[in-house]
Amino acid sequence: xxxxxxxxxxxHIWRTAGGLAVLAITIAILGTIARADPLPSWREGPVKNAxxxxxxxxxxxxxxxFVPQAERIATFDNDGTLWSEQPIPVQAFFLIDRVKTLxxxxxxxxxxxPFKALLEGDLKALHDMGSKxxxxxxFSTHAGMTVxxxxxxxxxxxxxxxxxxxxxxxxxxxxxxxxxxxxxxxANGFKTYIVSGGGVEFMRAFSEELYGIPREQVIGSSxxxxxxxxxxxxxxxxxxxxxxxxxxxxxxxxxxxxxxxRPIFAFGNSDGDFExxxxxxxxxxLRLALxxxxxxxxxxxxxxxxxxxxxxxxxxxKAEKCGIKLVSMQRDWKTxxxxxxx
Amino acid sequence: xxxxxxxxxxxHIWRTAGGLAVLAITIAILGTIARADPLPSWREGPVKNAxxxxxxxxxxxxxxxFVPQAERIATFDNDGTLWSEQPIPVQAFFLIDRVKTLxxxxxxxxxxxPFKALLEGDLKALHDMGSKxxxxxxFSTHAGMTVxxxxxxxxxxxxxxxxxxxxxxxxxxxxxxxxxxxxxxxANGFKTYIVSGGGVEFMRAFSEELYGIPREQVIGSSxxxxxxxxxxxxxxxxxxxxxxxxxxxxxxxxxxxxxxxRPIFAFGNSDGDFExxxxxxxxxxLRLALxxxxxxxxxxxxxxxxxxxxxxxxxxxKAEKCGIKLVSMQRDWKTxxxxxxx
Numbered sequence: 045x046x047x048x049x050x051x052x053x054x055x056h057i058w059r060t061a062g063g064l065a066v067l068a069i070t071i072a073i074l075g076t077i078a079r080a081d082p083l084p085s086w087r088e089g090p091v092k093n094a095x096x097x098x099x100x101x102x103x104x105x106x107x108x109x110f111v112p113q114a115e116r117i118a119t120f121d122n123d124g125t126l127w128s129e130q131p132i133p134v135q136a137f138f139l140i141d142r143v144k145t146l147x148x149x150x151x152x153x154x155x156x157x158p159f160k161a162l163l164e165g166d167l168k169a170l171h172d173m174g175s176k177x178x179x180x181x182x183f184s185t186h187a188g189m190t191v192x193x194x195x196x197x198x199x200x201x202x203x204x205x206x207x208x209x210x211x212x213x214x215x216x217x218x219x220x221x222x223x224x225x226x227x228x229x230x231a232n233g234f235k236t237y238i239v240s241g242g243g244v245e246f247m248r249a250f251s252e253e254l255y256g257i258p259r260e261q262v263i264g265s266s267x268x269x270x271x272x273x274x275x276x277x278x279x280x281x282x283x284x285x286x287x288x289x290x291x292x293x294x295x296x297x298x299x300x301x302x303x304x305x306r307p308i309f310a311f312g313n314s315d316g317d318f319e320x321x322x323x324x325x326x327x328x329x330l331r332l333a334l335x336x337x338x339x340x341x342x343x344x345x346x347x348x349x350x351x352x353x354x355x356x357x358x359x360x361x362k363a364e365k366c367g368i369k370l371v372s373m374q375r376d377w378k379t380x381x382x383x384x385x386x
Numbered sequence: 387x388x389x390x391x392x393x394x395x396x397x398h399i400w401r402t403a404g405g406l407a408v409l410a411i412t413i414a415i416l417g418t419i420a421r422a423d424p425l426p427s428w429r430e431g432p433v434k435n436a437x438x439x440x441x442x443x444x445x446x447x448x449x450x451x452f453v454p455q456a457e458r459i460a461t462f463d464n465d466g467t468l469w470s471e472q473p474i475p476v477q478a479f480f481l482i483d484r485v486k487t488l489x490x491x492x493x494x495x496x497x498x499x500p501f502k503a504l505l506e507g508d509l510k511a512l513h514d515m516g517s518k519x520x521x522x523x524x525f526s527t528h529a530g531m532t533v534x535x536x537x538x539x540x541x542x543x544x545x546x547x548x549x550x551x552x553x554x555x556x557x558x559x560x561x562x563x564x565x566x567x568x569x570x571x572x573a574n575g576f577k578t579y580i581v582s583g584g585g586v587e588f589m590r591a592f593s594e595e596l597y598g599i600p601r602e603q604v605i606g607s608s609x610x611x612x613x614x615x616x617x618x619x620x621x622x623x624x625x626x627x628x629x630x631x632x633x634x635x636x637x638x639x640x641x642x643x644x645x646x647x648r649p650i651f652a653f654g655n656s657d658g659d660f661e662x663x664x665x666x667x668x669x670x671x672l673r674l675a676l677x678x679x680x681x682x683x684x685x686x687x688x689x690x691x692x693x694x695x696x697x698x699x700x701x702x703x704k705a706e707k708c709g710i711k712l713v714s715m716q717r718d719w720k721t722x723x724x725x726x727x728x
Contacts, residue, residue: 114600191642235602248646258456259646260577269642271635271661278661278668280642287643293613300533300611300622301629302644304590304601319613319620326620 082228085221085379091334091371095225098332102308103232109330111308113233118309119299119320120226122240122247122264124354125313125336126255127218128207130345132353134214135246138201142185159184182243183284187267190279191245198249218254221377222311226255234309237261239299241291241316241354245282263298265290291316296323313338314351318359321368333368335359340373343380424570427563427721433676433713437567440674444650445574451672453650455575460651461641461662462568464582464589464606466696467655467678468597470559472687473551474695477588480543484527501526524585525626529609532621533587540591560596563719564653568597576651579603581641583633583658583696587624605640607632633658638665655680656693660701663710675710677701682715685722 086092101109102116123129143162147153154163158177161169170177186194206213226236236257238247244264251257266287269280290298296319299307310317310324313336321333337356339346348356363370373380428434443451444458465471485504489495496505500519503511512519528536548555568578578599580589586606593599608629611622632640638661641649652659652666655678663675679698681688690698705712715722 114594117602191646192648244643244646252456260459260644262646266643269639271638271665273664278638278664280638280665296613296620296622297611301586301608302602304533304586304604306534322615322620323613323622 082231083221083224085224085377087376087378089376091369091376094332094369095228095334098309098330099228099232101330111329115305115308116229116232116234117237117303117305117307118229118234118311119237119239119295119303119307119324120222120310121312121314121317121320122238122242124338125240125311125317126222126226126238127214128344129354130338130347131209133242134217135242137205137208137214138198138246139181139185141201141205142197143181146184179286183267186243186246187282187284190274190281191269192279194245194282195249198246202250215250215254216382218381219377220379220382223255225311226257229309230256235261237263237299237303237307239263239290239295239310239320241265241289243267244290263290263302293319295320299323308332310334311336312359314354314356315358316354318362321359322366325367333366334371335363335368336371336373338373340377340380342374344373424573425563425566427566427719429718429720431718433711433718436674436711437570437676440651440672441570441574443672453671457647457650458571458574458576459579459645459647459649460571460576460653461579461581461637461645461649461666462564462652463654463656463659463662464580464584466680467582467653467659468560468564468568468580469556470549470561470686471696472680472689475584476556476559477584479547479549479556480540480588481523481527483543483547484539485523488526521628525609528585528588529624529626532616532623533611534621536587536624537591540588544592557592557596558724560723561719562721562724565597567653568599571651572598577603579605579641579645579649581605581632581637581652581662583607583631585609586632605632605644635661637662641665650674652676653678654701656696656698657700658696660704663701664708667709675708676713677705677710678713678715680715682719682722684716686715 083092083095086095101107102111104110120126123133127134140162143153143159147159147163153159158170158173158181160166161173161177162181189197202214204213207217210217229236236255238251238255238257238261240247240263242264244262244266247262247264248259251259251262267282268285268287270283272279272281274281288294288298292315295317299320306327307324308327308329309332310321311334312318312321317335321335324333325331335356337348337360338344348360359368360370362368425434425437428437443449444453446452462468465475465477469476482504485495485501489501489505495501500512500515500523502508503515503519504523531539544556546555549559552559571578578597580593580597580599580603582589582605584606586604586608589604589606590601593601593604609624610627610629612625614621614623616623630636630640634657637659641662648669649666650669650671651674652663653676654660654663659677663677666675667673677698679690679702680686690702701710702712704710
């Protein structure tokens with residue numbers, strides 16, 4: 045058989061396809077690499093199996109559990125689920141640093157409550173002031189500026205601030221298994237969201253860089269935004285008034301408002317996430333709801349019921365009955381933080 | 387020059403690349419087709435040029451006006467911008483039909499205000515009841531059910547309801563040039579959003595099918611959602627309390643809350659869109675804000691200042707000074723509705 049004409053034809057097609065074929069080959073190679081274990085920081089076991097089985101089923105065209113790509117919504121809590129929240133959530137460190145900065149510029153603040161109590165670490169006084177004191181701390185540090193100015197403040201802080209106990213930059217306090225899970229879900233057509241009690245604009249300042257989650261896929265607690273013309277320019281200003289607190293029932297309610305779909309996957313770590321997990325599981329079809337249990341004192345912190353800021357108690361008791369899968373940090377995670385950190 | 391070894395190598399690569407190269411060629415061909423006029427229903431002229439020039443600049447890597455894909459956010463009003471809002475917005479027809487259905491089941495409603503006034507077409511009585519009467523009509527027809535049940539209601543209605551004057555199904559009341567524009571923007575890496583005074587759950591029932599806009603990219607007016615356990619199942623119920631009215635200043639405020647980015651492109655048609663257009667134009671870098679002027683009595687309806695539900699007056703006066711481009715339906719659109727309809 046004379047292959048020359050065929051080869052010539054192929055060569056012609058090849059020239060036409062040009063660099064696109066090279067791209068196609070590259071995609072094929074990358075595809076093979078991607079088929080290697082997508083969750084190397086997860087230990088083999090029932091939880092990892094449940095995740096891989098779930099993703100396999102909902103993505104297999106023709107399978108009874110198949111879910112169209114548009115409906116593959118996954119929601120993650122942030123503090124204690126995607127990164128450490130101990131001894132206090134990262135945003136609390138930001139708030140403290142902001143108060144210090146403001147007090148350095150305005151000495152009168154040092155003698156005024158609730159600033160005085162915060163600066164002196166007087167937890168009893170802070171506690172006695174209750175939610176009004178906390179709200180004032182938030183308003184004074186998070187409001188009165190445009191969303192763009194706040195974004196810059198939060199980014200600048202994230203670049204340099206360090207966790208007081210570990211000495212690490214906060215961007216290194218993210219959980220490696222979760223970064224892999226987010227990526228794995230996205231590679232399988234999921235849209236990944238943060239649904240967290242944290243401040244929405246605070247989280248948006250790092251969600252893309254740290255988690256690959258775009259700003260518009262972050263739902264959180266918020267102050268009201270006000271449209272104003274300032275210096276002849278239309279801006280949005282964060283004002284000293286709460287818009288919403290994204291916790292407990294409010295999590296599924298915000299999912300309804302913002303996303304308008306019932307997620308098929310959710311991951312939390314505290315009682316504040318329980319209703320979100322319930323909501324996800326109550327949908328028809330295959331669902332997966334996971335709850336991280338911080339039971340690893342050696343590699344992180346072991347805590348649940350006694351953590352005042354965000355306890356894990358009711359959800360822990362009800363998990364099994366509700367079909368929520370418990371993830372044990374000790375048993376299920378091979379590494380906790382990035383290998384360069386662990 | 388002996389080409390045989392080269393051809394042999396090419397043939398080898400070709401076998402390796404296999405069907406993927408065919409895919410690459412297909413993509414190349416489709417790319418060429420896509421380079422045909424992407425806006426065939428737009429007449430050549432300054433507006434079409436401005437759109438094509440804008441998209442070309444923000445997508446050209448290395449160009450001074452280049453905008454990374456993640457920041458290519460485009461927001462569209464719905465009623466009067468993407469589909470007809472005459473003589474009343476589509477959702478008002480839905481509300482009227484819902485009241486009729488409810489009154490058929492519950493005769494007592496026929497003698498109760500504001501239902502009586504609505505059923506009898508007594509506009510004066512409706513007007514005299516003011517916003518309280520309108521709110522009650524919305525609550526009684528849009529609340530008290532789960533978001534899923536409402537979604538089904540709205541979908542069922544859309545499938546069969548017809549515009550009383552044109553006799554067309556409402557899905558045929560969309561503007562063909564806008565469907566092309568949405569598709570053109572998305573093909574160039576834009577994320578397209580609806581930001582409208584319409585009810586968010588009402589619009590989500592058809593946004594994907596009619597506009598290719600996923601539910602989570604729809605922002606609108608809303609009732610509060612409440613998380614409840616009903617029949618042992620976690621659901622979200624629409625309750626008889628307003629959450630937000632997505633109009634005027636609230637449009638950019640909601641953009642800040644939901645998207646967290648300043649769009650680079652916006653399209654409206656009334657004073658209710660003015661602040662959104664202002665907000666878009668006040669960002670740094672290249673922006674495009676368009677305002678549709680309904681000046682085509684032959685093919686649609688000519689109206690602006692006197693349309694009580696949603697007038698175009700202030701925005702019309704200020705457009706030029708603010709850098710907002712006016713789109714004349716008569717001058718700039720070759721077709722208005724789908725060719726099969728026009």
